[in-house]
Amino acid sequence: MKALVIAAGEGSRLRVSGYHGVKPLYPLLGLSLIERVLLTLREAGIREVVLVIGFRGQEIKDYLGDGSRLGVKIQYIDNPSWSAGNGTSVLAAEKVLQGERSFLLTMADHIVSQEAVERLIKVRPREHEIYVGADFKLDRIADLEEATKILVSDGKITAIGKKLNEFQAVDCGLFHATPALFDALKEAQVQGNSSLSDGIMVMARQGQALVCDIGDTWWIDVDKPDDARLARKVLLMNLPSPRDGLVARYFNRKISVVLSSWLAWTRITPNQVSIFNAVLCFLSAILFATGHFLWAGLTAQIASIIDGIDGELARLKFLKSPFGELLDSVLDRYGDGLILMGMTAGAYLNGSHPLVLVLGSLALLGSPMSMLMKEKFHTATGRRYLPAQEGMWVNLLLANRDGRLLVVMLSGIIRLPVVGLAILAVTPHVLVLIRLKLMKRLLLKNSASLKV
Structure with missing residues (x-):
């Protein structure tokens, strides 16, 4: 199985801490965010990664090389339209992944446990389906207001977005997708929407977006300095x-x-x-x-x-x-x-x-x-x-x-x-x-x- 990793965004909110580098290379306990993502995928058994870059992408390429240092093979895709939304970065990988039965999708700024990745790998989406890694432990979400919320009915997503008033879980930035996602993103773009959540919502209306409960596993979206401090705390807490x-x-x-x-x-x-x-x-x-x-x-x-x-x-x-x-x-x-x-x-x-x-x-x-x-x-x-x-x-x-x-x-x-x-x-x-x-x-x- 291949993994699609989105590493195209600017990450401007991390700069308030004095960091001036590109977001995926933000250091966290001796490794960059993107290294932690790629190494977690490797430990879960994934060796081929399609990495979409955008903002200062050459710096990421220079740092990671072909991925052999980390035990993975990286294929880079440049997305010049990265600022239009993360859905465009997913779409940029369509030609490379169109022939795959399914693939894992995650973000370069989401630190997730290996167990969460393994849960998403184990679920098998049928053609035209997508599984969204869902965290139902709402009392443990650090920044619930900023999280992408999910309304679920009988294991299927009926609504997804940051502005939902009614929801049971949040999206943890980890997905097991099929190439049908690309068509859904194109349809969303026609409607003027360019985020990944918009594409998933298109699939949800057709009953093709399902949830995979990540259970007691953990994840953190490192978007701000406070998130980085929390990620450090969680990583150290899980060491014993x-x-x-x-x-x-x-x-x-x-x-x-x-x-x-x-x-x-x-x-x-x-x-x-x-x-x-x-x-x-x-x-x-x-x-x-x-x-x-x-x-x-x-x-x-x-x-x-x-x-x-x-x-x-x-x-x-x-x-x-x-x-x-x-x-x-x-x-x-x-x-x-x-x-x-x-x-x-x-x-x-x-x-x-x-x-x-x-x-x-x-x-x-x-x-x-x-x-x-x-x-x-x-x-x-x-x-x-x-x-x-x-x-x-x-x-x-x-x-x-x-x-x-x-x-x-x-x-x-x-x-x-x-x-x-x-x-x-x-x-x-x-x-x-x-x-x-x-x-x-x-x-x-x-x-x-x-x-x-």
């Missing part, structure tokens, strides 16, 4: 992973997300962060082994916080890769092992009973089990195992990585690594027993649903 443990969710992410927002403007990569995190773990191990327990514990907690940044940067700047996930996982396991070995050596060399060697061995044995069980569950079911579903009391065992490193820090602060080792010699194995029971139930349920 649903796989976070208790400590990461309520403490680590409060710091790591802020750090990620700063690092987004640099060339630092997620893999570099993973390597730096491993170095911190090694340093913590050395500090424990040499008796500097306080600094060792604090260093371990810093590593725990930074452990979230590589994933946050990867999601924020579309830098996720299978190798990056593998590298992060391997380095985390080495880092955990080194810290526990350092704690064991430090406790033993500072006069602890030889039993500490047993505690260290049990802690080392249990350290990788949390990740191992979650990965095995994912392999067996194709679904992520989320610690949050275990309940608060299980999370209080602090046996996930974020919890274990908190225990490490606290034992360093009180200068008794043997206490931390004693806790970590027990809690990971208790968590294994609990998860075996929970996962057995989930696996049996999954197996039963497959048989049905």
Whole structure:
């Protein structure tokens, strides 16, 4: 499937913030608006993009090139009549897309979640139909007055426009269209109307404009500086992973997300962060082994916080890769092992009973089990195992990585690594027993649903 992206407008309202560039190139957390749109399309599986440019279009072409840097193929179309309305920009792509069964349509200034794009891709418009991405969460719309409103009846659009008094949803700037849209836009132009909404209204009168509810997914039309600030907030808010443990969710992410927002403007990569995190773990191990327990514990907690940044940067700047996930996982396991070995050596060399060697061995044995069980569950079911579903009391065992490193820090602060080792010699194995029971139930349920 191809995507048609409209990037022809002037975007004058962003200039009040002092920005003098072209609107699609407006920077947002290390990427331009148009880059975020194209990368979201790529992540949703779209590799061919028809990009309509107009106002200072050459700057956009010079910046994006052929799209290979972003993993997409871009075909440019210049629309000299861009100021007449966004409908003319859609019409400019008619010759290129006329032979397509359907295509995705979106705007260069609309930041949408990947999940929203995937929902629009899944719906299949019949010939002469169009699906409009519709947001029914009216209480969450930042600027409802400026939004394009939709009146819906039985899943079909009966009216669309900014001036509607009665409506149930708003258009989120994402569409799954057929070439019939071009004919509808031509008919609207004959009537003196040149916006995309006018063309959709022509189709709506014929019962051919339908809505696709985007559900709980999100989107933002970046039209003004306030919209850009909201987009930044929403992007950062969606960085934490649903796989976070208790400590990461309520403490680590409060710091790591802020750090990620700063690092987004640099060339630092997620893999570099993973390597730096491993170095911190090694340093913590050395500090424990040499008796500097306080600094060792604090260093371990810093590593725990930074452990979230590589994933946050990867999601924020579309830098996720299978190798990056593998590298992060391997380095985390080495880092955990080194810290526990350092704690064991430090406790033993500072006069602890030889039993500490047993505690260290049990802690080392249990350290990788949390990740191992979650990965095995994912392999067996194709679904992520989320610690949050275990309940608060299980999370209080602090046996996930974020919890274990908190225990490490606290034992360093009180200068008794043997206490931390004693806790970590027990809690990971208790968590294994609990998860075996929970996962057995989930696996049996999954197996039963497959048989049905």
